Amino acid sequence: MVSRGQGLIFQILLLYLTGLMGLSWNLEKVGASTFILEPPTQPSPTPQPQPKPTIRIIFPAWQPLIPPLGEPTPYLPKKSEPIPLPGDFSIPSHYLGSTIYRVEINQNEKVIALTFDDGPWLDTLKILHILQQHNIKGTFFFLGQNLSRHPEIAQQVVNQGHAVGNHTWNHPYEPMNTAKAAAEIDNTTAVIERLTGAKTQLFRPPGGILNNGVVDYAKSQKYVVVMWSIDTKDYQQPSVTVLANRVINQVHSGAIVLLHDGGGSRHRTIEALPLIIYTLKQQGYRFVTVPELLQIQQN
Numbered sequence: 001m002v003s004r005g006q007g008l009i010f011q012i013l014l015l016y017l018t019g020l021m022g023l024s025w026n027l028e029k030v031g032a033s034t035f036i037l038e039p040p041t042q043p044s045p046t047p048q049p050q051p052k053p054t055i056r057i058i059f060p061a062w063q064p065l066i067p068p069l070g071e072p073t074p075y076l077p078k079k080s081e082p083i084p085l086p087g088d089f090s091i092p093s094h095y096l097g098s099t100i101y102r103v104e105i106n107q108n109e110k111v112i113a114l115t116f117d118d119g120p121w122l123d124t125l126k127i128l129h130i131l132q133q134h135n136i137k138g139t140f141f142f143l144g145q146n147l148s149r150h151p152e153i154a155q156q157v158v159n160q161g162h163a164v165g166n167h168t169w170n171h172p173y174e175p176m177n178t179a180k181a182a183a184e185i186d187n188t189t190a191v192i193e194r195l196t197g198a199k200t201q202l203f204r205p206p207g208g209i210l211n212n213g214v215v216d217y218a219k220s221q222k223y224v225v226v227m228w229s230i231d232t233k234d235y236q237q238p239s240v241t242v243l244a245n246r247v248i249n250q251v252h253s254g255a256i257v258l259l260h261d262g263g264g265s266r267h268r269t270i271e272a273l274p275l276i277i278y279t280l281k282q283q284g285y286r287f288v289t290v291p292e293l294l295q296i297q298q299n
């Protein structure tokens with residue numbers, strides 16, 4: 001027989017167990033809801049400004065503007081371009097039609113002429129800056145094909161008081177007939193005058209070649225064929241010291257020095273130039289243009 005007290009204890013125990021089960025069930029519910037991982041709600045990305053596509057313009061390879069043989073060049077300066085008056089670079093008449101390598105200076109005067117071939121070129125501007133810094137003048141032998149590429153640089157050369165000469169249009173080495181030589185020389189001189197106002201009577205043959213026909217034509221037209229007495233061979237890219245010493249060790253009064261401002265990288269020439277100028281100025285040399293050199297000799 002179950003006593004009344006025992007029955008009461010049984011009921012209490014039953015209620016207790018039922019309560020535990022209910023609590024356990026509730027915990028499962030709570031736990032289940034705890035471990036439900038909702039995917040994190042990310043803010044919708046705000047639209048970022050997209051970089052603009054880079055437009056690359058590919059230019060065709062540069063072609064020199066070469067006029068037809070015997071035809072005047074099509075380049076004409078714009079009306080707004082100032083055409084400076086030519087400097088006084090007259091040539092003593094007895095030099096016209098002759099070839100010079102150096103000038104004999106009778107007086108006790110140290111003079112030297114720096115000459116630059118194959119421009120106008122971008123490096124010409126750096127050389128102009130150096131010459132301006134040292135307040136000296138040089139002589140630039142222009143190529144016609146580069147005149148049409150850098151007409152403003154040619155104008156700067158003349159505006160800064162330097163002398164200019166003709167170095168043909170295409171820099172040819174091969175033998176040529178009179179018509180070809182005339183086109184090379186006449187077109188270049190015409191463009192120099194049209195661009196700068198300078199009428200040049202100076203001619204330097206490409207490569208110093210005297211027997212391929214171009215010099216014969218230049219002499220027939222009464223140009224002075226300007227060679228040189230000091231060759232820096234700067235086109236071979238020697239070291240700056242070697243380049244400068246080639247001038248310093250061979251220097252003499254009346255010298256004509258061959259340098260290049262165009263036709264390739266001229267950074268060695270540009271670096272050596274202040275060294276050459278400084279050293280020779282220390283020795284008492286005065287830097288003149290080729291026409292001035294010829295005029296000194298005449299006096």
Ligand SMILES: [Zn+2]
Pocket residue numbers: 117118167171206207
């Ligand atoms: Zn040349």
